[in-house]
Amino acid sequence: MKTFTTAGPVKPDEHYNIPALSRWDTDEIHRLIQEKRYFVLHAPRQTGKTTCLLALMAELNAGKDYTALYVNVEPAQAARGNVEAGMRTIVGVVAQNARRYLGDRRPGQWVDETFRESGSHGALQNLLSRWSEEDDRPIVLLLDEVDSLVGDTLISLLRQIRAGYPDRPEAFPQTVLLCGVRDIRDYRIHSDDNEIITGGSAFNIKSKSLRLGNFSQKDVMALYAQHTEETGQVFENGVMDYIFEQTAGQPWLVNALGYEACFEMRADQHRTRPITMEIMMEARERLIERRDTHI
Numbered sequence: 001m002k003t004f005t006t007a008g009p010v011k012p013d014e015h016y017n018i019p020a021l022s023r024w025d026t027d028e029i030h031r032l033i034q035e036k037r038y039f040v041l042h043a044p045r046q047t048g049k050t051t052c053l054l055a056l057m058a059e060l061n062a063g064k065d066y067t068a069l070y071v072n073v074e075p076a077q078a079a080r081g082n083v084e085a086g087m088r089t090i091v092g093v094v095a096q097n098a099r100r101y102l103g104d105r106r107p108g109q110w111v112d113e114t115f116r117e118s119g120s121h122g123a124l125q126n127l128l129s130r131w132s133e134e135d136d137r138p139i140v141l142l143l144d145e146v147d148s149l150v151g152d153t154l155i156s157l158l159r160q161i162r163a164g165y166p167d168r169p170e171a172f173p174q175t176v177l178l179c180g181v182r183d184i185r186d187y188r189i190h191s192d193d194n195e196i197i198t199g200g201s202a203f204n205i206k207s208k209s210l211r212l213g214n215f216s217q218k219d220v221m222a223l224y225a226q227h228t229e230e231t232g233q234v235f236e237n238g239v240m241d242y243i244f245e246q247t248a249g250q251p252w253l254v255n256a257l258g259y260e261a262c263f264e265m266r267a268d269q270h271r272t273r274p275i276t277m278e279i280m281m282e283a284r285e286r287l288i289e290r291r292d293t294h295i
């Protein structure tokens with residue numbers, strides 16, 4: 001049985017969902033990839049960025065043109081400005097995800113050699129370069145949570161990508177998509193020597209920025225219609241308008257209200273009874289009281 005989810009990326013076979021790739025301009029994304037562009041996707045927390053990136057990876061890998069890999073660099077946040085530790089972590093996640101999502105064990109076998117050859121300020125570039133050379137298809141790298149990194153680790157990541165850029169697509173990824181809550185031009189990075197470096201100057205590749213928006217009212221209705229289809233439970237007139245009004249279509253909030261009203265509260269024992277305005281208003285109060293709106 002499917003439900004509304006509020007815990008991380010949406011899995012279409014487990015959760016009510018709006019098809020992720022319908023939420024942004026897929027034609028434009030394909031065009032940017034075709035043109036070997038590097039670009040930025042940014043939106044506030046809990047908007048559906050990770051869900052979109054995972055869907056894009058699956059779509060690209062199902063086609064024949066590219067090898068796409070999703071990598072969340074957040075684990076390297078703990079390294080703060082320690083480039084050695086940070087890059088070990090990032091390169092490790094690249095290798096781990098190549099194995100997990102693509103069944104490709106080669107990057108994992110190259111890790112030690114890349115650090116020996118290039119040190120921590122070049123290991124990621126070296127690994128991506130070698131992988132691009134040896135893979136049959138151009139690589140599309142989807143880097144998530146980039147702006148969770150800080151200091152010299154972030155600077156080194158951006159500089160290594162910049163250094164490899166001219167070698168694409170034969171010896172570096174054809175496209176790198178940087179995803180985070182801010183536009184890269186707005187990054188202000190404090191290096192260890194107390195310099196403030198802006199993201200734009202560390203990256204220095206003319207990148208396009210795409211923004212992911214909230215759900216439209218049509219999206220909200222389509223999402224809740226999935227609950228009705230799954231369970232037979234309907235929503236009283238006006239409830240959809242109320243939800244859209246209260247959430248402005250913020251994807252996490254839309255799901256949180258639905259989960260609270262249809263699953264958390266007693267309503268789930270009576271699927272034959274509609275979800276009324278009163279239930280929805282109580283769900284809203286409960287959410288506010290719990291303050292678990294981590295957005």
Ligand SMILES: Nc1ncnc2c1ncn2[C@@H]1O[C@H](COP(=O)(O)OP(=O)(O)O)[C@@H](O)[C@H]1O
Nearest residue numbers: 006007008009017018046047048049050051255
């Ligand atoms: N395509 C979608 N359909 C329905 N709900 C979604 C969708 N994408 C995101 N959400 C909602 O947003 C929450 C956060 O999604 P996630 O992809 O982790 O966002 P982000 O990476 O921007 O923080 C999900 O738990 C879900 O409640």
Ligand SMILES: [Mg+2]
Nearest residue numbers: 049050051144
């Ligand atoms: Mg995310």
